[in-house]
Amino acid sequence: MSSLQAIRDALKQSPDNVSMLLLYGRACLEQLHLDEAREAFERVLVLDPNHIDAHLGVARVLFMEGDTSGAAVRAERVLLQEPENAQAHLLLSRVFLSEDDRARATEHFDRAAQIDGTMSDPALERELGRTARDARKTSPSPQAADPGFNEAAEAAEAGDEFYEDPFDEPPYDWRPETFFTPGDTQRFGTTFADVGGMDELKEEIRLKIIYPLQFPDLYKAYGRRTGGGILIYGPPGCGKTLMLRAVAGEVPCNFLSVGLHEIFDPYFGSTERNLHQIFETARANAPCVLVFDDLDSLAQDRRNVRESQLRNLVNQFLHELDGLRENQRVLVIGATNQPWSLDPAFRRPGRFDQAIFVPPPDNGARAQIITLLAKDKPISNLDVEALVEATLGFSGADLKWVFDRAAELALSAAIHSGQPVPITMELLLTVARSHAPSTQSWFEGVRDHAKHAAPDGFFNEVRKFLNAPSTKER
Ligand code: ADP
Secondary structure (H helix, E strand, O other): OHHHHHHHHHHHHOOOOHHHHHHHHHHHHHOOOHHHHHHHHHHHHHHOOOOHHHHHHHHHHHHHOOOHHHHHHHHHHHHHHOOOOHHHHHHHHHHHHHOOOHHHHHHHHHHHHHHOOOOOOHHHHHHHOOOHHHHHHOOOOOOOOOOOHHHHHHHHHHOOOOOOOOOOOOOOOOOOOOEEOOOOOHHHHOOHHHOOOOHHHHHHHHHHHHHHHHOHHHHHHOOOOOOEEEEEEOOOOOOHHHHHHHHHHHOOOEEEEEOHHHHOOOOOOHHHHHHHHHHHHHHHOOOEEEEEOOHHHOOEOHHHOOOHHHHHHHHHHHHHHHOOOOOOOEEEEEEEOOHHHEOHHHHOOOOOOEEEEOOOOOHHHHHHHHHHHHOOOOEOOOOHHHHHHHOOOOOHHHHHHHHHHHHHHHHHHHHHHOOOOOEOHHHHHHHHHOOOOOHHHHHHHHHHHHHHOOOOHHHHHHHHHHHOHHHHHO
C-alpha cells in the first residue's frame, strides 16, 4: 500500500502526468483496486484519447470485472490502432479462453508469442497446453527467394549516388503522433536513469547520438560526422526499446519515432510516400532524431520478400537514407533483434554504418536492474547479490518477468489468506530458478547465421562477447 500512497501523493502534485497515471493504474490493478485503476486509465484517455496503454489498462480492468465482451471490444480497438500489439493479443487470448473458444484463444496466444520474442505467460501456457516457444515455431517461414530480386536490387543500387525527391512535392509540415519537440513533457518519462547498467553503452550513445547534436561545431572541428545512421542490435528483452525511449528523454532536440503500423498503407505507393513524409518532417525540423524500432519490419532483405510493395518500401528507405546529406543533423537510429534479416544494402557507408551491440546484462547491470525493479514493491529481505547469481544469462525482460510472477503469486496468496503477503526473497529465487534465460535461443540462432555470414561487424561483436572471459563466468 505504501507504494500506492507514494504515487497518489506524487499525482496530487502533477495530476496530468500521463506516465504517473499509468503507473498508478497498473499498481492499482496489481492490488485489485479496480475502480481506482479504471479511473486512472480513463483520466489518461481524457488527456490522450488514443493512448494504447490506457485502452489496454481499461480492457484489463473490464476483464477482471468479468465483462469479457467489454474487454474484447477494447482490445480489438487497440489492435485496429496497433495490429502488432502483443499485450492486446494476449488479453484476447484470455478472453476467448474464458469463453471456452480454445481455437481463437490459441490463435491470439500464438500471435502474441510471435510478435514478442520474450513473451511468456506460464498460467496461460498451462491452460492452453502450449508454450510460447511452441507458438514461435509455428511462425510463418520466410518467403522463398525470388529469382527476379537481383535485377531489381541492382537497379535500385545503381541509383544510389544521387538523390532525387521521388514525389517532387513541396515540403511537408506533417506531424505524426510520435513527433516530439524538446518542450514536450511526454517524451521525458524515461531517461538513462531508468535503464539499468550498460554504462559503456550509454557513453557510446552519448558520443554517437547526443553529443553530435549538442556540439555540432566541435564535431566538425575534429572532423567527426554528425547525422547518419546507427543500428542497435542484440537479443530481445535486453533493453533496446527502453534505451531508445531513454534517448528521447535525453536528447535536446526533436525526436520522431516510427513504426511500420504508422506508415503502412494498403494503397499502392502510399507507404513509400508516408516514409518520405517522415524523412521530410525530420529534415524540416533538424536537428532531429528519427527512430525506427523493429527495423527489420521495414528494412527486410529483399531476397526474402515476395510482395513488390514491401520491396518498394525497402528501396524507398534506402533512397531516403541516401538523401540525408552529411551534417544535415538528422540522425537515424534503428533497433532490431535480427540484424541478419536486414537487407545488406542498409549496412553500406552513409546508411546504418555504425552499429551498437546490446548484450544481455552482466552481473553489475543485473544488480542495477534488480534494484530498479524492486523499487516501490513490498519485498522483504531483498538480497540483490543472491538474485544476481540466480539469474545468469537473464535479459532485463526475464528479470522483469521474475518480479511480475513473484508479485502475482504473492497477490494470489494474499487474496486466499485475506492478509497482506510480502514478496519474499525465497519466492523470488524459486521463480528465478524455474525460468530459463530467453536469450539462449537468440545466441543459438546467431551461431547458425554467423556460420554462413560474410565477415561482418555484427557477428564479430557477438563473437567477441561470446568469447570474453566475463561471458564465460556469467
Ligand atoms: P528489447 O527492445 O531489447 O527487446 P525492451 O527494451 O523491450 O527490450 O525490454 C523489455 C523490458 O525489459 C523493458 O520494458 C524493461 O521493463 C525490462 N528491461 C530490459 N532491459 C532493461 C534494463 N537495462 N534496465 C531496466 N529494465 C530493463
